Amino acid sequence: xxxxxxxxxxxxxxxxxxxxxxxxxxxxxxxxxxxxxxxxxxxxxxxxxxxxxxxxxxxxxxxxxxxxxxxxxxxxxxxxxxxxxxxxxxxxxxxxxxxxxxxxxxxxxxxxxxxxxxxxxxxxxxxxxxxxxxxxxxxxxxxxxxxxxxxxxxxxxxxxxxxxxxxxxxxxxxxxxxxxxxxxxxxxxxxxxxxxxxxxxxxxxxxxxxxxxxxxxxxxxxxxxxxxxxxxxxxxxxxxxxxxxxxxxx
Amino acid sequence: xxxxxxxxxxxxxxxxxxxxxxxxxxxxxxxxxxxxxxxxxxxxxxxxxxxxxxxxxxxxxxxxxxxxxxxxxxxxxxxxxxxxxxxxxxxxxxxxxxxxxxxxxxxxxxxxxxxxxxxxxxxxxxxxxxxxxxxxxxxxxxxxxxxxxxxxxxxxxxxxxxxxxxxxxxxxxxxxxxxxxxxxxxxxxxxxxxxxxxxxxxxxxxxxxxxxxxxxxxxxxxxxx
Amino acid sequence: xxxxxxxxxxxxxxxxxxxxxxxxxxxxxxxxxxxxxxxxxxxxxxxxxxxxxxxxxxxxxxxxxxxxxxxxxxxxxxxxxxxxxxxxxxxxxxxxxxxxxxxxxxxxxxxxxxxxxxxxxxxxxxxxxxxxxxxxxxxxxxxxxxxxxxxxxxxxxxxxxxxxxxxxxxxxxxxxxxxxxxxxxxxxxxxxxxxxxxxxxxxxxxxxxxxxxx
Numbered sequence: 001x002x003x004x005x006x007x008x009x010x011x012x013x014x015x016x017x018x019x020x021x022x023x024x025x026x027x028x029x030x031x032x033x034x035x036x037x038x039x040x041x042x043x044x045x046x047x048x049x050x051x052x053x054x055x056x057x058x059x060x061x062x063x064x065x066x067x068x069x070x071x072x073x074x075x076x077x078x079x080x081x082x083x084x085x086x087x088x089x090x091x092x093x094x095x096x097x098x099x100x101x102x103x104x105x106x107x108x109x110x111x112x113x114x115x116x117x118x119x120x121x122x123x124x125x126x127x128x129x130x131x132x133x134x135x136x137x138x139x140x141x142x143x144x145x146x147x148x149x150x151x152x153x154x155x156x157x158x159x160x161x162x163x164x165x166x167x168x169x170x171x172x173x174x175x176x177x178x179x180x181x182x183x184x185x186x187x188x189x190x191x192x193x194x195x196x197x198x199x200x201x202x203x204x205x206x207x208x209x210x211x212x213x214x215x216x217x218x219x220x221x222x223x224x225x226x227x228x229x230x231x232x233x234x235x236x237x238x239x240x241x242x243x244x245x246x247x248x249x250x
Numbered sequence: 251x252x253x254x255x256x257x258x259x260x261x262x263x264x265x266x267x268x269x270x271x272x273x274x275x276x277x278x279x280x281x282x283x284x285x286x287x288x289x290x291x292x293x294x295x296x297x298x299x300x301x302x303x304x305x306x307x308x309x310x311x312x313x314x315x316x317x318x319x320x321x322x323x324x325x326x327x328x329x330x331x332x333x334x335x336x337x338x339x340x341x342x343x344x345x346x347x348x349x350x351x352x353x354x355x356x357x358x359x360x361x362x363x364x365x366x367x368x369x370x371x372x373x374x375x376x377x378x379x380x381x382x383x384x385x386x387x388x389x390x391x392x393x394x395x396x397x398x399x400x401x402x403x404x405x406x407x408x409x410x411x412x413x414x415x416x417x418x419x420x421x422x423x424x425x426x427x428x429x430x431x432x433x434x435x436x437x438x439x440x441x442x443x444x445x446x447x448x449x450x451x452x453x454x455x456x457x458x459x460x461x462x463x464x465x466x467x468x469x470x471x472x473x474x475x
Numbered sequence: 476x477x478x479x480x481x482x483x484x485x486x487x488x489x490x491x492x493x494x495x496x497x498x499x500x501x502x503x504x505x506x507x508x509x510x511x512x513x514x515x516x517x518x519x520x521x522x523x524x525x526x527x528x529x530x531x532x533x534x535x536x537x538x539x540x541x542x543x544x545x546x547x548x549x550x551x552x553x554x555x556x557x558x559x560x561x562x563x564x565x566x567x568x569x570x571x572x573x574x575x576x577x578x579x580x581x582x583x584x585x586x587x588x589x590x591x592x593x594x595x596x597x598x599x600x601x602x603x604x605x606x607x608x609x610x611x612x613x614x615x616x617x618x619x620x621x622x623x624x625x626x627x628x629x630x631x632x633x634x635x636x637x638x639x640x641x642x643x644x645x646x647x648x649x650x651x652x653x654x655x656x657x658x659x660x661x662x663x664x665x666x667x668x669x670x671x672x673x674x675x676x677x678x679x680x681x682x683x684x685x686x687x688x689x
Contacts (some may be wrong), residue, residue, distance in 0.1 A: 011394065015385050023252060034270060039263075055373060057369055057372060057373060080372075080375050080376065080377045081375065082375075083372065083373060083375040083461050084374070084375035085372075086373075087373075090366065090370065090375040094366040094367060094370035095370070096367065096370065096371075096385050097367075097389060097465065097467070097468045098385075098388045098389045098392060098465055108374035108375065109383075110377070111376065111380055111384055112374060112375045112376055112380070140465050140467055141464050141466065141467060141468075142421075142465065142467005142468050143467050144464050144467075148410065153370075155374070156374065157374065160374055160375065192350060238259075254638070276556075301566070303688065305602065310663075310667060312624075312670075313624070313667040313670040313671055314628065314663045314666045314667050314670075315628035315629070315630075315631040315642075315666055316628075317631045317632065317642065318586065318631060318659060318662050318663050319663070320553075320660050320664060321642070321646075322656070322659040322660065322663060323654075324647065325655045325659065326656035326659045327655065327656065328655075329653075329655055329656045330656065359683075404476045404603070406537075407535075407536070407537040407538065408537070409557075410537040410539050410540060411527060411537075411632075412541055413539075415634065421537070421539065421543075435547065435548070435549040436549065438543065438544045441540065442536060442540060445535070445536055445537065446532065446535055446536065449535045450535075465511065465633060
């Protein structure tokens with residue numbers, strides 16, 4: 001029996017300008033539960049900005065954002081509370097350098113969710129196990145490889161039990177041989193039904209796992225559609241040109 | 251008088267002066283820390299008016315000699331009926347002075363850390379206050395340790411100016427000894443040696459402290475800043 | 476204000492002395508500092524180590540102590556006025572710090588520069604003068620600007636030798652007119668203006684001689 005899909009993220013007419021440059025020119029988009037949306041496009045076209053507008057780390061100049069029915073652009077909304085349900089993974093990992101891997105994952109649980117230390121530790125170890133790093137729980141970020149750091153970062157976000165995960169070029173800062181271990185984790189996440197929006201150049205990942213590919217350029221959505229359509233048979237020649245190029249590389 | 255006899259008389263007195271030197275340095279460093287760290291936080295995260303105020307304080311203090319600041323408080327304030335003891339004047343003047351310099355070290359540390367760490371903390375739902383308390387401050391402290399070690403050494407040196415307002419720290423004791431025994435060369439040599447030894451020991455201890463607090467793989471500011 | 480009018484001549488007398496002390500100290504510091512730096516960088520291992528100990532000791536002792544020590548040491552040998560004893564002392568102290576600054580600036584110039592100069596047959600001294608120092612100069616300006624401000628402020632220390640610089644003048648004024656606060660605040664303002672203009676001036680110089688892409 002077909003269920004009506006729940007709308008997790010809705011973005012309406014977002015505009016954002018940095019100095020003279022307008023990086024978001026009226027973006028609108030909806031993402032339903034369980035969707036895995038990939039944002040692709042040339043660098044500097046607003047993809048990361050769009051992602052950061054969704055959890056309001058960047059405030060748009062105009063437009064509205066809803067996550068799970070709550071309007072985040074409403075000044076009355078408790079944005080910190082809302083962010084508890086949105087996970088974000090950064091290109092530079094941004095792990096808390098002064099804390100062990102375990103403490104990194106636990107910090108949100110004890111300080112934000114106010115969990116008891118024992119319960120937090122168990123949950124944190126669970127999440128580290130999920131990303132395959134429970135034997136590294138005592139290590140500091142400085143002692144981990146890039147791929148390991150990013151997996152801890154993913155565990156840190158997952159521990160908060162988000163309803164949507166935002167990935168901002170999660171593998172761009174990694175050596176090629178370390179990318180795979182991160183993509184495996186992301187793939188498992190997608191298979192388990194997590195709603196994900198990813199900015200990435202990893203076309204293989206997009207092909208295997210995504211439900212929709214969105215091509216952005218110059219602050220606009222040029223074209224979007226299912227992976228098979230976008231990669232094999234897109235409507236617009238520019239889409240074909242760009243996706244063709246990065247397909248070759250990856 | 252030969253050096254050995256002299257030392258037997260002088261060293262106990264110099265020791266007394268050394269205690270006072272430590273006392274003055276210690277209190278002023280603490281005052282400086284209590285002023286400097288919040289000032290740094292204010293300059294990075296505070297509202298515009300507060301940033302302006304703190305910056306003005308820092309620029310004025312750093313642009314004027316500490317001796318003038320000391321005289322201003324010790325000799326100048328009594329004109330308005332505020333008469334402070336030599337010790338209090340020293341603590342306030344030199345403490346405020348140290349605070350301005352410490353504020354800059356801490357500001358550098360906080361700014362070096364802030365960007366990505368703040369984003370990560372906010373992205374898991376932390377309020378700015380929580381982020382500052384649990385993520386920024388612990389790292390800023392460690393990052394600033396080499397600079398702070400320099401400040402400790404600098405303070406030992408600066409504290410000697412209080413001899414001019416009759417606080418009996420080492421240099422004051424030295425002057426007393428010279429007035430009594432008429433041997434500036436021996437006295438200054440001894441006091442100079444004591445300063446060198448103390449600073450040498452302090453430097454080693456501070457290095458050990460740095461090593462103990464180091465977190466593997468975490469950056470700290472390079473010495474000499 | 477009447478008090479201010481009486482204060483001005485004291486201040487002006489003191490200001491000229493302060494400027495002279497600072498000028499002499501900075502110049503001596505620059506001259507000896509540069510020599511120390513060059514010797515440390517190019518002078519070989521043993522010399523480098525001896526000089527490192529020398530500069531470390533100078534930088535570890537309180538400036539006021541060094542002032543008094545050098546004054547008493549020199550007063551025994553040569554008959555120097557307090558002005559010259561004080562300025563010389565500050566110059567020697569500053570040379571230790573400037574040596575570090577200049578040394579850092581020289582080391583910031585890539586090694587290949589000296590190699591290239593030698594490879595076209597330039598002797599070392601010429602290479603240092605024509606190739607290394609002009610580039611090191613640009614690196615040295617920001618920390619030197621800092622040191623200049625420090626020497627300006629340190630000039631207040633010659634007060635202890637009785638030199639009639641601006642702080643001493645303020646004290647004379649206070650003893651006669653009983654307005655210490657006004658006197659010392661004015662002195663503070665003067666010092667602030669001195670350090671402020673020095674820093675801004677050197678900033679402007681740095682911008683003007685900046686090499687594109689360097």
